[in-house]
Amino acid sequence: QVQLVESKGGLVQPGDSLTLSCSASAATFGGATLAWFRQGPGKEREFVAAIIASGTASHHSDSVRGRFLMTRDNANGVTHLQMNNLRPEDTGVYYCAASFRVGYPAPAPHQYEYWGQGTQVTVSS
Numbered sequence: 001q002v003q004l005v006e007s008k009g010g011l012v013q014p015g016d017s018l019t020l021s022c023s024a025s026a027a028t029f030g031g032a033t034l035a036w037f038r039q040g041p042g043k044e045r046e047f048v049a050a051i052i053a054s055g056t057a058s059h060h061s062d063s064v065r066g067r068f069l070m071t072r073d074n075a076n077g078v079t080h081l082q083m084n085n086l087r088p089e090d091t092g093v094y095y096c097a098a099s100f101r102v103g104y105p106a107p108a109p110h111q112y113e114y115w116g117q118g119t120q121v122t123v124s125s
Helices: none
Strands: 010-012 018-023 033-039 046-051 058-060 068-073 078-083 092-099 119-123
Touching (some): 018 092, 018 119
Parallel strands (some): 010 119
Antiparallel strands (some): 018 078, 033 046, 092 119
């Protein structure tokens, strides 16, 4: 069983930056494709970004590309989502996910077996 623990989100203003982190046991972390998803109020869960086990390939959704950057540190069992120039539409619960089945930055929630508890990010003035 893999437990993913996300850092606390928060309330920020439009244009601000915020970095989310997700950690797990380093012993298992290195073999997984990792992803971030988010779910806004009244919306379905949405793909944000994913990165393969080696960290050499990643994929970011069109809505965040150029503003968000997902990275990983396998030695310390942590992945980060750096979010810049935040917008009100970025508001939602952000989830970290892990998959040992896919070897590419998969964008669909059903492709991930393990999930964090979620952390709220609110972008509002």
